[in-house]
Amino acid sequence: MSTTHPLADALPPSLRDAFGRQWARYLERLPQAANPPAGLPESLPRVWALSDFVADSCIQSPGLLDRLLTSGGLERRYAANEMRERVRDALAGATDEADFMAGIRRCRRLEMTRIAWRDLSGLADLDENLDDLSMLADALLEAALQFAEASLEPRFGRPGDGQRLIVFALGKLGGGELNFSSDVDLIFAYAGPGTTDGRQPIDHQDYFTRLARLLIRYFAEITADGQVWRVDMRLRPFGDDGPLVAHAASMEHYYAAHGREWERYAWIKARVVAGDHAAGARLLATLRPFVYRRYLDYGVFESLREMKAMINRESEKRSGGLDLKRSPGGIREVEFIGQAYQLIRAGRDTFLQHRSLREVLARLKQRGLLPAWAERELQLAYSFLRHAENRLQMQADQQTHRLPDEALARLRLAVAMGYRDWEAFRTALDGQMRRVHEHFERIFSTPQTGRTEGMDGLLRAWRDADGDALRERLAESGYDEPEAAATELAALAKSPTTRTLTETARQRLDQLIPLLAQAAAGQEAPAQTLTRALGVVQAMAGRSVYLSLLVESPLALSQLVRLCAASPWIAQQLAKMPLLLDELLDPRSLYAPPDREGLARELEVALAEVADDDVELLMDRLRQFKAAQVLKVAAADVTGTLPLMRVSDQLTWIAEAILDRVLAAARRQLSARHGPPWLAAEGREAGFGIVAYGKLGGIELGYGSDLDVVFLYESGSGEQLTRGAKPIDNPVYFARLAQRVIHLLTTLTSAGALYEIDMRLRPDGAAGLLVSSLDAFAVYQRGQAWVWEHQALVRARFIAGAPAVGERFAEVRGEILCRPRERGDLRREVREMRERMWQALGSRDAALFDLKKDPGGIADIEFLVQYNVLLHAPAHPVLIRYTDNIRLLAVLAEAGIMDSATTALLTDAYKAYRDRTHALTLQAQAAVVAVGEFADLRAGVKRIWAALLGKDEDGASSA
Structure with a gap:
């Protein structure tokens, strides 16, 4: 019988000899006379x-x-549940503990060899490898638990309420990525x-402890x-x-x-692998707020x-050599990158709550938290390192x-990894690990590396609350008003x-203050900028995670300073909602800021995990969404x-998206509760x-x-009741x-209204009803509404609701706006209404100009447009197409109504005027300017007002 194999010739000499x-x-x-x-x-x-x-497995057990x-297992991937079925079949004949322990080990060797x-x-x-390894461990754990339960039952019975041991796996097995x-x-x-x-009842603590010890022995005993x-229990509470x-x-x-930070990290991958899955799922849900904080936790x-650093120190104590897991650029650094983002963000974005690291990296890319090229490099490196x-x-x-x-x-x-020799493999490995470590350093680099002696001096003065020393340091940094x-x-x-x-919070504040002072020094008005930024810092100081965000992210800090320098209003919004x-x-x-469609998508994502009946969470998320989107617009x-x-x-699109939702x-x-409102005569929902x-x-x-709105609904003949368990x-x-x-929009929560x-x-x-039927609205507009x-x-x-309501409203609006009107009566009504408004709301200071309310301002322009639409819409229906003043003015010109x-x-x-109003709002100021600022424009508006609406035929003049 030949002691060689023809296919071995393709191997390198040393492997061929092995x-x-x-x-x-x-x-x-092999037995005598037997063949392979x-x-x-x-x-x-x-x-x-x-x-x-x-x-060795094949040699020591020739039958293997x-x-x-x-079995066919070498040629194909196992089907779903096939691993569990094979484990169950392999252990079905175990009659005693020795037989079971031998059987579970033989089963493991067979499947691991495969x-x-x-x-x-x-x-x-x-x-496939990671899935099969994890599924094998799951199946063997469940089999071992069942055998242990059966061994305890004759003496102690079973726990009350049908309880079973909950077996959580953390680490690689928990993530379904066992090596x-x-x-x-x-x-x-x-x-x-x-x-x-049982006949010797014991309390659950004793019973489950015995059961756990048996399970560990079945697995770990040599x-x-x-x-x-090997079973590691050191991650349990109190270790x-x-x-x-x-x-x-x-x-x-x-x-x-x-609970400590490293335990949050460990529980990211927690999974019930055996025993009472339902009870385990409930416990995992209870612990989720511990793992995933509802705020951005940059302290991570x-x-x-x-x-x-602790892992590196431990690694250095071991024998020398490159460690695929712990060395710089190793598997652990890829894990830290993915799981850091999860700990920071997954409490607010449940899309990131996933156990598989590779899936987490993919989702980070989808969320824009990792650039596509970085995610691709990390995925390739992780796959290489795990292989x-x-x-x-x-x-x-x-x-x-260790290599x-x-x-x-x-x-x-090297050959297993597809390389001809060790040098080629090491070159490839070093390149992958270098890229991983570069990504790790970019994300985890210590933010204090750029500190200067001046910053250290400012920190000492800050800690001592030494005003003179602070003034001296700030003056050296170029502050315009150091005092x-x-x-x-x-x-x-x-x-x-x-x-x-x-x-912890004080340490982080100590880190932040010199960085903040240095960043503000680069602005046009450093002292003013620092004052505004310190207002934000003071508002969030009790939540050290926000301090960490600014310490850890120079980009975020620079944007905070930039926006505080530009707008006290933005600084106030940040202080209200860190x-x-x-x-x-x-x-x-x-x-x-996103466009109308983008806003709808972002709102959908923000509310994806929020149930409609969770009113408190719904209101909080809506307020956070609005504040974030308005901040983008203001920035x-x-x-x-x-x-x-x-x-x-x-700003209008934001309001529309929110109202719709x-x-x-x-x-x-x-x-x-009540079912949908129904129009019985028409057989459809109202x-x-x-x-x-x-x-x-x-x-x-x-x-x-604020939002000026009117609520309208469809009515009809016959029965009008909701179709539900409690009709109204x-x-x-x-x-x-x-x-x-109105309640969802106006209720004052911790996030405001x-x-x-x-x-x-x-x-x-x-004095009217909160809601009106379309018919009642039409009747009112036709006969009772004022000009x-x-x-x-x-x-x-x-802007929101059933399209049929929108169509009917448009018909009524068109009918009313296109109604013929007598010029003199209309002119008098519009002018008198404007005069009453000015008398009630206008400025009384001759040195100031209220951009909105004073003569020659925004209100005059709006009234001029409205007057012309009401007067000329019967002849020019195109005037009712738009609702904004800019486009209406353009149509008035195109129609030849105004030159x-x-x-x-x-x-x-x-x-x-509007541009200046926005700017003043961002400076936290009222829409009032010095009387001379828009003198020419204001005079022009007043001339046009006087020409069109200024005097009646009897000579009476307007304000």
Whole structure:
């Protein structure tokens, strides 16, 4: 019988010799006159040459190779649940503990040999390997738990309420990414106290502790057949000093009171792998707020840096050599990158809550948190390193991550990885690890590396609240008013807020202050900028995570300083809602607010995990969304990257997106109780809609504008009841719907109110019903509405709700606006209404000009437009197409109603006034300027007003 194999000739000489030795050993173990099994795979020489574990397994158990060949497992990937079925079948005949422990080890060896063979022969990819290893561990853990339960039952019975042990896997097994020769990180729990129901009842703590010890022994005890997996229990509460098993309530208390940052990191990958899956899922849901904070937790970077430094120190204590897991650029650094973003953001973005690292990296790219090129490099490097890790461990089934020193082991690893020799492999490996470490350093680099002696001196002065030293340091840094800035810094240092900070928060504040002072020094007015920024810092100082964000992200800090320098209003918004600091991390989106479609998509993402009946969370998320989007508009506005017309467009789109979502949520909430409102005579659901007036209707919202809205609904003949478990009249339903919409918009929460709502333009104003049927609205507009209400209708448009309501409203609006009017009566009504407005609201200071209310200002232009629309729409229906003043002025010119010079002046004045109003708002100032600032434009507007509306035929003049 030949002791060679023809396919071995393709191997390098040293590997061919290694295979020859193993093949000879195999042949010696065969029974006399027996031949190797028929149909040996062509991959056998390569696999045996690369893995002593596979060769030894086949040699020591000659029947193992037969089973591999006859089962078909070498040629194909297992189907779903096939691994669990094979494990169950392999252990079905175990009658006692010794038999079970031998059987579980033989089963493990068979499946591990199969997994290694398929990998080393190139038949399996990394996904399959990690899945199969994890599924094998899951199946063996469940089998071991069931056998342990059966062994305890005759004496102790079973726990009450059908409880079972909850077996959590963390680490690689928890993530479904187990490596070839890993240990398994486990934590044991149970649902709650009680006693077993056997002849010797014991309490649950005792029972589950016994069960856990048996499970560990079945897995970790070394017998003649080896061991299944090493079991690491050090991640459990209180580590080696804690109980082996804990009930759910005690675990909840532990993590709430004692949980540490590294435990949050560990629990990212937690998964129930055996036992009581339902109870485990409930416990995981309870612990989720511990793992994933609902705020942006940038303190994670510092914690993970410390953890990585500890890992590096431990690695250095071991024998020399490159470590695929722990060395710079190794597997652990890729894990830290993915999981750092999860710890920071996944509490607010549940899309990032995933156990698989490779899937997390992909989702980070989708969220724009990792550039596509960085994600691609990290994915390639991680795949390379995990392949190398597995193939290194497959050589002898040893838990090692260090590159070998012995020449044959090196060649085995190089060839297994597809390289001709060790040097080529090391070149490729070094390149992958270098790229990983570059990404790691970019993300985790210590932000204090650029400190100067001046900054250190300022820090000492700040800690001592030494005003003189602070003034001196600030003057050296170029501050225009060092005295004022020093006073602000000293006041913050001595403030009750600072004195009561935790040690961690104080350390982070100490890190931030010199960085902030240095960044503000580069602005045009450093002292003013620093004062505004310190207001933001003081508002968030109690939440050290926000301090960490600014310390860890120089980009966010620079944007904060830039915006505080440009606008006190923006500084105030950031102080009110520190969550907005997250928006400073990406200037690409900060200064490029999304369009209407983009806003809808972003709102959908923001509310993806929010149930309509979770009213508190819904209101918070809506307020956070609005604040973030308005900040983007203000940032783009104040830096000049967004033109005037787009500012109002953006602010209007934000309101429309929110109103649409609020209406949908309110309707679902109400219909869940009462069913949909129904028009029995027509056999369909009755529609409801929101009509916008004023600045919202005219697409001219400003910062802080309230919303003028009217609620309309469809009515009909016959029965009008909702179709639900608790039916109510449709009008009652719609009144409650409107009330719910107003509640969601105006309720003051910790995040403020969404919008103030003005309902005074509804039929009969404040005395009228909250909602009106379309028929009642039409009747009112035809016979009871004042001229000023028809003026308001010029700017009205349908913005949310049932399209049929919008169509009917447009018909009524068109009918009213195109009604013929007598010029003199209309002229007098419009002028008198404007005079009453000025008398009530205008400025009384001759040195000042109120841009909105004074003669020659915005209101005059609006009234001029409305007057011309009402007068000329019967002859020029195109005038009712638009609701914004700029386009209406353009149509008035095109129709020849006003000459182009007049409309150009009014357009220029209107834009200039609005632009100045936006700018003043961002400077936290009222819309009032010195009387001479727009003297020419104002005079022009007043001339046009006088020509069109200024005097009646009897000579009476307007204001």
